[in-house]
Amino acid sequence: MLRQQRTMMEQFYSFLLLCIIFLKFPETWTESNVTTPSNVENMSSTESPESRNPGPRLLVEILVPLLVFILLILLAGYYFRFRKQRKAVVNAGDKKMPNGILEEQEQQRVMLLSRSPMGPKKYFPIPLENLEEEVRIRSADDGKLFREEYNSLPPGQGSFEAANKEENREKNRYPNILPNDHSRVILIPIEGVPCSDFINASYIDGYKEKNKFIAAQGPKQETVNDFWRMVWEQRSATIVMLTNLKERTERAATNRSPLDKCYQYWPDQGCWTYGNIRVSVEDVIVLVDYTIRKFCIQPQVHDGCKSPRLITQLHFTSWPDFGVPFTPIGMLKFLKKVKALNPSHSGPIVVHCSAGVGRTGTFILIDAIIDMMHAEQKVDVFDFVSRIRNQRPQMVQTDMQYSFIYQALLEYYLYGDTELDVASLEKHLQTLHNTTTHFDKIGLEEEFKKLTNVRIMKENMRTGNLPANMKKARVIQIIPYDFNRVILSMKRGQEYTDYINASFIDGYRQKDYFIATQGPLPHTIEDFWRMVWEWKSHTIVILTELQEREQEKCCQYWPSEGTITYGEINIEIKNDNLLDAISIRDFVVTCNQEKEARLVRQFHFHGWPEIGIPAEGKGMIDLIAAVQKQQQQTGNHPIIVHCSAGAGRTGTFIALSNILERVKAEGLLDVFQTVKSLRMQRPHMVQTLEQYEFCYRVVQDFIDIFSDYANFK
Template identity: 45%
Template structure:
């Protein structure tokens, strides 16, 4: 393969231009392929066919290639290889003709381009200009395309322009590459089909499939070979495989040095095999080894329906009754079998069909009587599924024969999800040399765009999004969401219009065809001082804003260089330029050597600590970080607080290598001024926030050599999130294993405590052992996980802990001893031990699960409670707290900064968010990844300042309550009043109540100021043609242990009774709690929405009273609710509390506490998973008291702490005005104290 191609192009236009394809240009695809692209005329609908003919001009004028296309094709690829007689020959002129014909075959016109192809070697001394361009020569092949335009607009008039020269760089590829995109599809128990993408090389003779049994270690290096009978085929069927086995599969191409088009050519002769593809694993398994029989006498499930259908889950509803109790065989369990077919178009435009089924294991359901439901997860978006629900028994205990009832069947299609990953655009990197004028910079570039697969659902449109960066610096690996840039949309295309090649910066406009937007996007010319990033998105309008962005590409605007008048002058100038550059480099090296020598000569033997020479910094860092990483607590009196140390050091220390020191322009903020400072930053749409965040030193001047070693690269979850060498966690090296001391983790400083944290990525399967080894070696006792395992159907972290029992990871044995799942976080307790050693340690694993899949938390209350919980669980003498999310930079940074600053609040009256983030950026890259996260830290700290420390140990509650009730400084105000008033500081915006304020829904609200938030409101199934039919004034509320454990709602109005029962049915409610009488103080508080003596119908639902029980403080009623559409029924229990006075609150809380306990005991005994509905009149005051005490009392039992303030504040983020009056607020405190009064060990003397 030659090093370079030099291609001279002569372009000649014919005189007739009615149907001429224009802008025929050459584009380099790879080292073997030259791609032609062209534009069609504006009257494209008049075109019937487009013809592209390549003719080699010479003695024979032979045609190399001739193809015709319909009027939607605008691209053709040609092979460039001197060994191929059917490709472009070296030292030959090739004529490309582009023609169009109209529908009638008339008006045929053509445009002709002549290419002269010449081969150049990189060591050819006659081309010194190549040697003078080391940036382009580095690991690239140069392709010089000289385009000479000769325009002939009229038969008698010729106009000649001087040539334009383009440099195009082509990635150097293997001369014998492996096939790509290899995948294996199971056909049956012994057969698979292998697919691959073709190798674009003119000498490919055939493809060879290599496969062996993965479990057969004796055959590990022995491969069975198979080649399809059709040499050009890109798929093959392999049969005769062993069932229940796993096979390694690889594919290679065979390249021939002979003429493969010769009819006498025999594959395998005069050939060599190319590189092998990556191994793909084929899993050959049987669906079942059981022998299946159906018995019509067995009872079968019936009325199989579904609700809550999402893109990856569905809830199945059905009935099961043993209809033949005298039959000698009874159903032992129910099984769900399902299969799905997914039809889609992949990114290459190929229609594909994929099957999905639950072969990994059947879903077994206990065969209990009555109405049942079952949540099926792990489904695939955009897939048509068939579910079969059957009852089963075994003919005998040891028999493989299974006997099934006839199945109940249902078919459904899962919802759409965000489009899959979109390949990032590719830039055509070329430098234009002009013939005259001053040197300028290109204002447009060519980009290749790639389609996304419709695997997750249809794609509506693509947007080309540009991010302009003012200063060009080393930021090409910064994650997109981590950079604040000027952003605009350059173009929009619907799914069918997306071009293969897009000219960015051509000044053209595209319009959004959405009738709700009518937006026009201008593809503005690019600025000469800008660095551009391009992002493409796929949108799916079937469901709102299902978007996916591609990875970004740094588009470098390469300068236009003045073209000399002739080639000799041009070469001379390049020689002169090269000599000047060489002299400059020599002078620069000499100057650096002299400066370094003088500095070394003048350097004192022991430099004072306040003036560390810059050239010693790497050594100081290395020595410092390779010492044993034992966290060092610094006393409050010490001046060596890490953030302050950074501020006070001169600019030549390692902390402040950059020329400017922006950290000194953002001093700490006093807590009394923090609220006002926050409002100033948020003004003008967070303009000053953006400025402050952008000015933070990215800290990328540090090295990360260990992360770049080839043997360490697989240990990094993301290629651009690395571990700085000076702060990385260094594991004990294992003899004979390169890189065994490496893990993608860094030590981070806390408040007055060095190495207080370890920030790391979510462990990968190949780093599980390293992760647990790090926990052991650093003596860490607490792991903080800030992500779920999967978010938005994307894997964020692999499960590195045992779900039950014990697992061994490398040398560490990990045993799960306890697990508690709460509404916003989970806590696991592990016992870990080094295999073979008696010592055991306890490690807590705290996983925060309330962080949304996209963006940040709307309120910081639950996050602050989690941070404080971690602080309590982490022993004082333990090693660093290990914190991770997915990449270990974004949410991880939020946790570490907030935790450190909460510690600072205990001892100081100032807050330094800017300084602490800057400090951490010098220890791990991209810490606090986005501006959103940076603002969230401010909001969280502001909330912590305003709320204060309100959590108290349960045993101190009496003392705390006495203090709250004491007047302040002989005034009439008490701390209790001030604490309650602080709850009203946050005012909700009208935009949070969109559905509630809809004119079609306003009459459904009992009070105009007690409305559900849009993000927590309970949604009903909409009724076709009825506006607002999905609305009811009700809100989901999180309990202490269960998310959405309650529904807080108003007392139903006459107009909303039907909606109330619809909510009860659709959301699987089995318990209703009522905290008001129907009338109080002569006013209606609630409509009677239940029957007393006989059944009543509410919409589709028939409610039958089953029984009523008068208890000392409440009335318990049971109802049978039946859906008249399908006959399904359910039991609902109704608790009416009768002891709440019409004014004020109960005098004692004992009775109300007992009532709360009875409700929850009934819920647990009932065995249903639906929420508890709680209402009073407005669904705010008494409802809030019930919810607050439910959470507070359960937290006392689990944690032994009380925090009424934070509990109410958290509840109010889910529904306004919960706990409406100060009397109700104080009643919560008193009731908690009465509850503790029954436990002597809790009450202080």
């Protein structure tokens, strides 16, 4: 196509050049302008050349409009021809797949974009010591260099004869995402069923391990039986799922009906038979970023049953409908869990999203390059993507996914694996308190310093920085990010009344489990109670006294007795009891516009001194336990947590809640990444080194109190 365009343009430019020469030097083209001795003698001295020979002027007057007309025709022809070529599409049987297609797209055909006529640029491996700087350079100018690098990738080529057979076309979720013949997974044929050996799935190599993965499309209703046949025949023990069953797309963002991305190929409970494979649910564990499901599968055969096998499905639920995850922390935790749960001698890990190339390729790349980092002290993303695209075209489907791979690798390189099991905590604390700065031993201060380097995203604080909203902040440096701020209903005719200085914060098992906020100011008390009502919170945790060191830290936003009204919200106090260092107050909250009444319980912790941190961790452990019990009784609506500014003590409480919940569930903890994750959701969470050290100390106290691990489950 490019060669045809160049030929056409060359012809046009040649014609245009001839026309210019003719107009510039018309005398060279007309015989009447050639001067001879005879006609010189016949010339009158008063005659001008134009009056003696009007031919050239006449030709110019005729040819100029004609040339303009021809030029317009040529340009129009070129334009329509170019449009026609741009509309060329790739049929499912084409051997070369297009590059740069949209993630998980629903269209039946994909526009074929012309690739650069220049040869592909070579990208070399990056030594680990240069990784941070290289990522910074590539990320500049809105990721321009990442896009250039991604667009230089070969799309992947091969033959797709099996996938294009008439009997198999309905088995493909997207007709332009097909497995290569040489690397496709071949099922054991079913007698009497043509093409029953086909499934849209491909073997993919790991860093050094051949066929470590199977990259598959999300099962369709017609292919669920084939999917479970594949899992059984390949002796796979682990399924990695990277899509939700239904998701919105950017093109259909205003459409309330999300699109099918994957058919649910497992029962919610009990058992179900898919073809001749019986699948029963053994266990389900729901966490904030992913869900773990355990299945027992067993073929039903005529001569009896084969031995059952345990299959673990790890379903990553935090991939947004559009783009990529905001931070790679959740994906790295998920990858580590996949590695931990996959048996060493099992078959390939089955990885799928919807099309089986975008998110699937991203996951496989992160796994492989982390292995490369350990083995070779370098990363070579470009080369590895190029290689696995020869096994399945279009692996890693967008430049955003390509950039996300680098972000995940950089996160892993900078911070490493900071996860601990409870048995090793004491030894780890001894290492942290070693103040030497030896290369492989960093002190507690160095670990906390890494946290303070987490960038505060001021560009995502636009709403809180509006002049009308800055008046609502106790500390102007601590305001919510736009992407997770708590939004109130707008009062009619009153601008900015949807704002409160409060942020949704993820819990261990549930997104937006907490609301971190500041202590109310006199003019924000009504907003505070509107938030309690509108977000149906039944639990408030307060971690400050109303005054400390003769300064107001929080105004009293509740009645000492009777009822008080703020706007449309009425608050009546029912009980006020002091239990050890915790005041427990019960309120009945009603709204004038609604008939419903709700019970809200406030836990006021008095054990935090004006300066420093609590002397021991038991009070905080008791507070967390009381709050969790309240949540179990009232449902898991957001827990509102505040101190004065809503960051230091608030962040410490939320961090400890998440850490201790994980210790109870898994016997694992990661103080560093827990606090880092909080700081990416609200600035300055866990504000001081003392508070950070306190998190470790409380966990150690918790383990000491419940030294028998069985007791904290």
